[in-house]
Amino acid sequence: MRKKEKEAVEKLSKITTIALKRGFFWPTAEIYGGKAGLLSYGHLGKAMKNKFENLWKEYFIKSNENYYEIGSSVILPEKVFIASGHLEHFNDPLVECKTCHFRFRADQFLESRLKIKVEELTPEEMSDLIRKNKLKCPKCGSWHLGQVKWFNMMFPIQLGAVGIKDMAYLTPETAQASYLAFKREFEATRKKLPLGIAIIGKAFRNELSPRQLITRMKEFHQAELQIFFDPAEINRLDKEEWKQISKYKLIMLPQKEKKVKEITCEDTNKKLKLPKFYVKNLALAQKFYIEQLKIPKSKFRLRELSEKERAFYNKIHWDVELELETLGEFREVGGVHYRTDHDLGGHEKYSKENLKIFYNNKKFIPHVLEISLGIDRDIWALMDIFFKEEKERTVFSFPITVSPIDIAIFPLVSREAMPEKAKEVYNILKKDLLCFYDETGAIGRRYRRQDEIGTPYCITIDSQTLKDDTVTIRERDSMKQKRVKIGTLLVELKNIM
Amino acid sequence: MRKKEKEAVEKLSKITTIALKRGFFWPTAEIYGGKAGLLSYGHLGKAMKNKFENLWKEYFIKSNENYYEIGSSVILPEKVFIASGHLEHFNDPLVECKTCHFRFRADQFLESRLKIKVEELTPEEMSDLIRKNKLKCPKCGSWHLGQVKWFNMMFPIQLGAVGIKDMAYLTPETAQASYLAFKREFEATRKKLPLGIAIIGKAFRNELSPRQLITRMKEFHQAELQIFFDPAEINRLDKEEWKQISKYKLIMLPQKEKKVKEITCEDTNKKLKLPKFYVKNLALAQKFYIEQLKIPKSKFRLRELSEKERAFYNKIHWDVELELETLGEFREVGGVHYRTDHDLGGHEKYSKENLKIFYNNKKFIPHVLEISLGIDRDIWALMDIFFKEEKERTVFSFPITVSPIDIAIFPLVSREAMPEKAKEVYNILKKDLLCFYDETGAIGRRYRRQDEIGTPYCITIDSQTLKDDTVTIRERDSMKQKRVKIGTLLVELKNIM
Numbered sequence: 001m002r003k004k005e006k007e008a009v010e011k012l013s014k015i016t017t018i019a020l021k022r023g024f025f026w027p028t029a030e031i032y033g034g035k036a037g038l039l040s041y042g043h044l045g046k047a048m049k050n051k052f053e054n055l056w057k058e059y060f061i062k063s064n065e066n067y068y069e070i071g072s073s074v075i076l077p078e079k080v081f082i083a084s085g086h087l088e089h090f091n092d093p094l095v096e097c098k099t100c101h102f103r104f105r106a107d108q109f110l111e112s113r114l115k116i117k118v119e120e121l122t123p124e125e126m127s128d129l130i131r132k133n134k135l136k137c138p139k140c141g142s143w144h145l146g147q148v149k150w151f152n153m154m155f156p157i158q159l160g161a162v163g164i165k166d167m168a169y170l171t172p173e174t175a176q177a178s179y180l181a182f183k184r185e186f187e188a189t190r191k192k193l194p195l196g197i198a199i200i201g202k203a204f205r206n207e208l209s210p211r212q213l214i215t216r217m218k219e220f221h222q223a224e225l226q227i228f229f230d231p232a233e234i235n236r237l238d239k240e241e242w243k244q245i246s247k248y249k250l251i252m253l254p255q256k257e258k259k260v261k262e263i264t265c266e267d268t269n270k271k272l273k274l275p276k277f278y279v280k281n282l283a284l285a286q287k288f289y290i291e292q293l294k295i296p297k298s299k300f301r302l303r304e305l306s307e308k309e310r311a312f313y314n315k316i317h318w319d320v321e322l323e324l325e326t327l328g329e330f331r332e333v334g335g336v337h338y339r340t341d342h343d344l345g346g347h348e349k350y351s352k353e354n355l356k357i358f359y360n361n362k363k364f365i366p367h368v369l370e371i372s373l374g375i376d377r378d379i380w381a382l383m384d385i386f387f388k389e390e391k392e393r394t395v396f397s398f399p400i401t402v403s404p405i406d407i408a409i410f411p412l413v414s415r416e417a418m419p420e421k422a423k424e425v426y427n428i429l430k431k432d433l434l435c436f437y438d439e440t441g442a443i444g445r446r447y448r449r450q451d452e453i454g455t456p457y458c459i460t461i462d463s464q465t466l467k468d469d470t471v472t473i474r475e476r477d478s479m480k481q482k483r484v485k486i487g488t489l490l491v492e493l494k495n496i497m
Numbered sequence: 498m499r500k501k502e503k504e505a506v507e508k509l510s511k512i513t514t515i516a517l518k519r520g521f522f523w524p525t526a527e528i529y530g531g532k533a534g535l536l537s538y539g540h541l542g543k544a545m546k547n548k549f550e551n552l553w554k555e556y557f558i559k560s561n562e563n564y565y566e567i568g569s570s571v572i573l574p575e576k577v578f579i580a581s582g583h584l585e586h587f588n589d590p591l592v593e594c595k596t597c598h599f600r601f602r603a604d605q606f607l608e609s610r611l612k613i614k615v616e617e618l619t620p621e622e623m624s625d626l627i628r629k630n631k632l633k634c635p636k637c638g639s640w641h642l643g644q645v646k647w648f649n650m651m652f653p654i655q656l657g658a659v660g661i662k663d664m665a666y667l668t669p670e671t672a673q674a675s676y677l678a679f680k681r682e683f684e685a686t687r688k689k690l691p692l693g694i695a696i697i698g699k700a701f702r703n704e705l706s707p708r709q710l711i712t713r714m715k716e717f718h719q720a721e722l723q724i725f726f727d728p729a730e731i732n733r734l735d736k737e738e739w740k741q742i743s744k745y746k747l748i749m750l751p752q753k754e755k756k757v758k759e760i761t762c763e764d765t766n767k768k769l770k771l772p773k774f775y776v777k778n779l780a781l782a783q784k785f786y787i788e789q790l791k792i793p794k795s796k797f798r799l800r801e802l803s804e805k806e807r808a809f810y811n812k813i814h815w816d817v818e819l820e821l822e823t824l825g826e827f828r829e830v831g832g833v834h835y836r837t838d839h840d841l842g843g844h845e846k847y848s849k850e851n852l853k854i855f856y857n858n859k860k861f862i863p864h865v866l867e868i869s870l871g872i873d874r875d876i877w878a879l880m881d882i883f884f885k886e887e888k889e890r891t892v893f894s895f896p897i898t899v900s901p902i903d904i905a906i907f908p909l910v911s912r913e914a915m916p917e918k919a920k921e922v923y924n925i926l927k928k929d930l931l932c933f934y935d936e937t938g939a940i941g942r943r944y945r946r947q948d949e950i951g952t953p954y955c956i957t958i959d960s961q962t963l964k965d966d967t968v969t970i971r972e973r974d975s976m977k978q979k980r981v982k983i984g985t986l987l988v989e990l991k992n993i994m
Contacts, residue, residue, distance in 0.1 A: 023685035028570045029577055029677050031850040035656065035665070040674060041568035042685060043694075049568060062927070065934060068540035069547075073525045073716040074699065077532050094658060103658040155654055157667075159532065159715065161591060161600040161705060168532070170654075177537060180526050188520035188539060190937065197540075202571065202699070208658060218656065219570040353528040430559070437562060440687065 005328060012326040015383050018394070019045070022453050024383070024404075025214065037207055037218030039376070044404040044453055047434065049221070049379060051402050053200050056223045059288055060198065060371065066189065067196030067225065072177030074202050075157050078167040083350035084176055084343060085313070086169075091150035092208055093123050095130065099142035105208050106130070106148040109138065120308040123148040153205045170204035175370060177201075178226040179343045182366075183355055186228070193359055193366060194229040200375070214380040215331060221375035227281070228366040230359060231341075235275040242276060245283050252318075253303040260301050278316055278369060282336050285320055285371055293378075294399040299323040299385055301330060313342035320373075324384045333381050334373035341365040386454065396454030397477050400497050405455045406433040407493070410446050412462040414439040422461040425471065425486060429459075432490065451476055457493065502825060509823040512880050515891070516542070519950050521880070521901075522711065534704055534715030536873070541950055544901040544931065546718070546876060550697050552898050553720045556785055557695065557868065563686065564693030564722065569674030571699050572654050575664040580847035581673055581840060582810070583666075588647035589705055590620050592627065596639035602705050603627070603645040606635065617805040620645040650702045667701035672867060674698075675723040676840045679863075680852055683725070690856055690863060691726040697872070711877040712828060718872035724778070725863040727856060728838075731772040739773060742780050749815075750800040757798050775813055775866060779833050782817055782868055790875075791896040796820040796882060798827060810839035817870075821881045830878050831870040838862040883951065893951030894974050897994050902952045903930040904990070907943050909959040911936040919958040922968065922983060929987065948973055954990065 020026050023042030027034025041049055061067045081087045093106040106126045110118045113135055118126060126148040129135075136143055159166040171177065178197040185197055200223045207218055242265075249262040254272060263272065265279045274282070282302060289295045302318045310317040320334035344365045348355040356363050382402055388395045400406060409426045411418035419439050426437045436455070438446055443460065450458055458474040464483075465471050471489065472481045475496075484492045517523050520539030524531025538546055558564045578584045590603040603623045607615045610632055615623060623645040626632075633640055651666040668674065675694040682694055697720045704715055743763040750757045751769060760769065762776045771779070779799060786792045799815045807814035817831035841862045845852040853860050879899055885892045897903060906923045908915035916936050923934045933952070935943055940957065947955055955971040961980075962968050968986065969978045972993075981989045 020681070021685065023567075023682060026678075026681055028572075028674075029574050031677060031680065031844060031848040031852075032574055032576045035572075035574050035663075037656075038570040038572055038574075040570055040678060042678065042681060043565035043567050044685075046566050046568040050566075068520075069543050070520075070540050071538035071543040071546060073535040073537055075525075075532075075535055075701070075716050077526050077529055077535075079529045080526055151658060157652055158703075159534075160703070161648060177525075180528060181523075181537060181539065183528065184517070184523055184539060185520060188518065188541075190935075204572070206655075206657070219572050347528060351528040355528075438687075 008326055008328045011384070011387065014389075014394070015326065015387055018452060019383070024048070024453075035218075037216070039214060039217060039219075045379065047404040048382075048398075048402055049375060051404075052375060052378060052382075053223065055292055055401050056200070056288075056373065057198070059292055060223075060225050060284070061196065063284060064194070064196055066192050066194065067198060067227075068185065068189065069198045069200070070178065070181055070185065072171075072174070072181070072199060072201065074171050074204065075159075075168050076171050076176060076180075077159075078169065079350055080176055080180065080347075081154065081169055083346040084179075085346065086154060086172060086176075087152065089312070090153050090172060092153055093126055093148045094151035094208065095126075095148045096146045097137035097140060097142055098144040098146050100137060100140035102137060102139040103208070104138065109135070123150060151206075151208065153207065155204050155206055172205050173203050173372075174199040174201045174222045174224045175226055175343070175372070178224070179347055179368075182228060182344060183353065186357060191357070191359065193357075194227050195366075196225055196227045198223070198225040200224075214376045215327065215374075217376060220377075223373045223375055225371045227369045227371070228344075229277065229369065230364070231367040232360070234277045234367070235269075237276040237280060241280070245280060248283055248287075250279075250282055250286055251297060251301050253301050253321075255304045255306055274316065278336070278338055281369055281371060282318060285334065285336055289320065289322070292399075292401060293382065294401075295322060295381075295385060302336075303330070303332075311337075313339055315340050322381045322385065324381055326380075326384045331377070331381070332374075333377045334371070337370040337372065339368040339370055341367050343368060393448050393451045395451045395476065398454040398456070400456045403454045403456055404434070405436045405450070405453065406457070406497075408436045408438060408446070408450045408455050408458045410437075410443060410458060410460050411439050412443055412460055416463065417466060418461050418463075421465055425459060425461060425489070428486075429490065429493075433493070447474065447479075456497070459489070505823055505825045508881075508884065511886075511891070512823065512884055515949060516880070521545070521950075532715075534713070536711060536714060536716075541901040542876065545879075545895075545899055546872060548899050548901075549872060549875060549879075550720065552789055553697070553785075553870065554695070556789055557720075557722050557781070558693065560781065561691070561693055563689050563691065564695060564724075565682065565686065566695045566697070567675065567678055567682065569668075569671070569678070569696060569698065571668050571701065572656070572665050573668050573673060573677075574656075575666065576847055577673055577677065577844075578651065578666055580843040581676075582843065583651060583669060584649065586809070587650050587669060589650055590623055590645045591648035591705065592623075592645045593643045594634035594637060594639055595641040595643050597634060597637035599634060599636040600705070601635065606632070620647060648703075648705070650704065652701050652703055669702050670700050670869075671696040671698045671719045671721045672723055672840070672869070675721070676844055676865075679725060679841060680850065683854060688854070688856065690730075690854075691724050692863075693722055693724045695720070695722040697721075711873045712824065712871075714873060717874075720870045720872055722868045724866045724868070725841075726774065726866065727861070728864040729857070731774045731864070732766075734773040734777060738777070742777060745780055745784075747776075747779055747783055748794060748798050750798050750818075752801045752803055771813065775833070775835055778866055778868060779815060782831065782833055786817065786819070789898060790879065791898075792819060792878075792882060799833075800827070800829075808834075810836055812837050819878045819882065821878055823877075823881045828874070828878070829871075830874045831868070834867040834869065836865040836867055838864050840865060890945050890948045892948045892973065895951040895953070897953045900951045900953055901931070902933045902947070902950065903954070903994075905933045905935060905943070905947045905952050905955045907934075907940060907955060907957050908936050909940055909957055913960065914963060915958050915960075918962055922956060922958060922986070925983075926987065926990075930990070944971065944976075953994075956986070 024045035025041050028038035028040045095106040096103045107118045154169040157168045246266040253260045268279050305317045314337045316338040319332045321330040323330045344355045386397045411422040456476050460472045469486045470483050474481045521542035522538050525535035525537045592603040593600045604615045654665040656663040746759040765776050802814045811834045813835040816829045818827040820827045841852045883894045908919040953973050957969045966983050967980050971978045
């Protein structure tokens with residue numbers, strides 16, 4: 001165990017070093033010492049994030065003709081969060097030392113001191129535990145700790161001049177804006193269900209202990225798809241559609257089980273009693289990770305949350321979890337949530353706006369199934385899972401769907417007309433591919449630099465190019481080279497990619 | 498004049514009605530009555546914004562191999578804004594009624610009451626004007642108005658628990674994050690100048706009177722490119738590069754002139770004394786509007802700001818302005834700013850981090866030229882400029898580079914295997930183009946619906962299609978139709994697009 005922990009720390013440190021040096025990410029305002037929980041993306045990290053988001057859109061939004069992307073302000077008025085319940089329920093337990101006034105998370109404090117899980121305890125129960133175990137302030141050592149109290153995790157925003165009562169908050173999840181837009185979108189898109197409303201954007205949570213790098217941040221990015229549907233159809237699915245997935249195996253960890261099991265969609269529906277529409281979307285999420293992101297099956301699982309773990313409005317809740325060596329365990333990177341009519345119902349109640357629709361010959365509030373992904377967590381997971389150390393190099397063996405660069409182009413040496421020829425090739429390819437041109441340094445070192453950031457292919461222009469218009473394509477993982485005509489280069493690349 | 502104003506209001510109302518109904522944009526949290534200064538994009542507005550941003554990236558970032566996009570948190574620590582000067586200088590003049598405690602913008606109040614420009618006055622001078630003219634509170638009519646005071650326009654954010662002194666702000670411009678990243682990026686991208694660092698993202702300003710729809714918002718989107726360069730090279734440009742633009746005519750309104758003039762880049766450099774590197778980027782910005790966005794020249798101008806109008810750190814400042822009928826005048830949508838070493842110098846001073854680089858055989862702080870665009874304003878400008886009313890229809894004659902949808906696909910009637918055939922065509926095209934499928938309603942009405950949102954082409958599958966595999970392409974502006982084979986459809990479309 002000790003050894004595993006040490007390896008995790010080492011791997012984390014190696015990846016972070018590359019991230020900082022090469023331009024994946026770094027602490028925001030690093031020159032001022034940075035801020036816990038705030039991160040920024042360098043040019044490689046941003047390119048990777050762009051690819052991830054485009055892949056997500058192509059995959060999830062285009063999976064149905066009636067799914068759309070919208071945009072929203074991240075500042076939302078207070079009433080929204082009264083209706084959603086965030087103002088009342090979105091809290092962390094906080095305790096203050098009455099001697100030195102240091103404030104800290106009571107749950108994390110108890111978990112690390114007593115080695116127990118406290119996720120399901122009330123503030124009173126946590127206060128009792130602190131008293132009974134005579135725990136001291138982690139900063140000054142005083143026994144005089146106050147009562148554990150709820151601390152709301154949203155960032156308040158004062159709209160307008162101070163003194164005017166016009167409160168708002170930075171949204172803690174992109175989802176709310178989709179609910180606010182539902183009525184307009186349903187009408188603008190000609191009143192069909194299921195209707196999907198997706199938002200890719202920022203969300204904000206005032207995490208008091210934003211440890212663990214990119215996995216728990218104060219400002220982060222989500223890709224969330226809210227699917228509005230008729231609850232009477234939750235277990236109905238087009239026969240052909242169901243046939244296509246019924247034998248597909250989901251990698252599941254139900255609450256009752258201790259080990260992951262592969263269960264067909266059919267059995268998930270029949271034996272685990274999950275409705276067909278929900279199963280279909282679980283499969284959609286799993287395929288995104290396994291087929292699009294190429295995550296090894298052994299590092300993927302869908303985990304069912306217990307009733308106490310999940311938010312009170314989620315009737316069904318399975319998390320997408322990936323095994324991350326740097327964090328020493330499986331970690332949530334997304335989830336599929338059946339939120340019922342909780343959100344639209346709440347907004348109807350507080351806004352006094354009629355959010356019922358007339359569809360399938362009846363009047364009702366649609367139910368919501370949400371597919372939610374944490375983009376930053378996913379980026380970190382990809383860096384963890386695809387990081388490889390070999391004898392003479394370190395490699396990110398990213399699939400080309402998420403690598404920051406598609407193709408690097410090098411003249412073997414920076415003379416004899418090779419740079420000119422290489423620029424020609426660069427200009428041919430840059431319209432269709434994310435290209436990078438480099439002529440500095442020994443060719444071997446240039447390959448290593450690309451391996452280190454996960455570029456799948458390098459193209460080299462050498463003296464033979466000048467004679468017969470051929471170049472070499474070097475493949476990152478096998479390091480094998482192949483010689484092809486410049487004229488057929490783009491076609492060749494598209495074939496192997 | 499009266500008539501022009503009335504027409505502006507009418508046009509604004511017509512465009513807004515379409516925007517709301519069809520899904521371009523609406524007030525955030527509309528079901529709660531909305532909030533001044535906060536807007537959200539519906540599926541059509543978001544599609545348009547995505548296209549605009551991609552076009553911006555392709556055009557500006559790909560204009561140089563050493564330009565890159567990065568990402569940043571929008572929450573930045575307080576020190577950043579001490580260094581940048583925003584904490585001290587980024588203020589609006591505010592006045593409070595001592596009777597009813599209503600607070601409002603003193604400058605806008607004076608401008609509307611006295612019909613004068615007060616942009617350059619101090620708070621004391623504005624207080625004097627209010628007193629001398631015996632102006633009354635616009636709300637309660639009291640004469641008892643307080644002194645005009647500066648009000649900082651940034652939104653403060655309390656990081657961590659209340660009581661802990663850890664202040665931050667929502668960034669009022671994306672630019673600052675590029676300066677914070679400069680050192681890391683310069684090293685990660687192998688130490689070359691000019692280096693371009695671009696950010697597309699949100700910015701936040703606590704505007705007290707966020708009137709005028711999408712042009713003055715509390716939360717908005719910017720596309721900003723910061724170009725770091727050696728100040729010794731500001732008037733040097735590669736001969737070939739200069740030759741390519743020296744005869745190109747800029748549409749300029751210098752401070753000394755009353756009318757717009759077309760001036761070649763060469764004369765702009767020689768007679769207006771603008772340095773070549775600055776002129777090159779002015780031309781780059783103008784070409785984006787004229788060639789990429791297809792803005793008519795008569796509605797475009799580059800306006801020089803007076804010394805008092807421009808921020809104190811901008812040594813040269815020309816705004817990009819477009820004439821908008823809905824606002825009755827030319828309006829700023831972007832700008833080209835020579836910010837010198839003000840920003841990096843400030844950050845070096847306050848962070849104590851050495852931000853000098855060694856380049857061109859000397860040690861120095863690079864200077865910055867900024868190209869800054871307001872995305873929401875540009876979207877509104879496009880809707881204003883391309884809106885047309887004809888006898889039987891309203892049209893957005895957007896260029897395809899920014900239209901929310903590329904192609905609509907219709908079966909003439911929803912029977913006789915036409916829908917199946919239309920879906921086939923839809924599936925062929927949807928990989929390369931933004932397609933929309935619709936089979937409901939009369940064909941004429943379906944064309945009108947697409948005209949109203951600016952879709953450039955509609956494809957119709959009719960009974961002849963079932964015989965000979967041909968379809969009609971209908972062009973939006975001319976309403977002319979052309980019949981082509983399905984097999985060559987994609988090629989045909991790419992040719993006319």
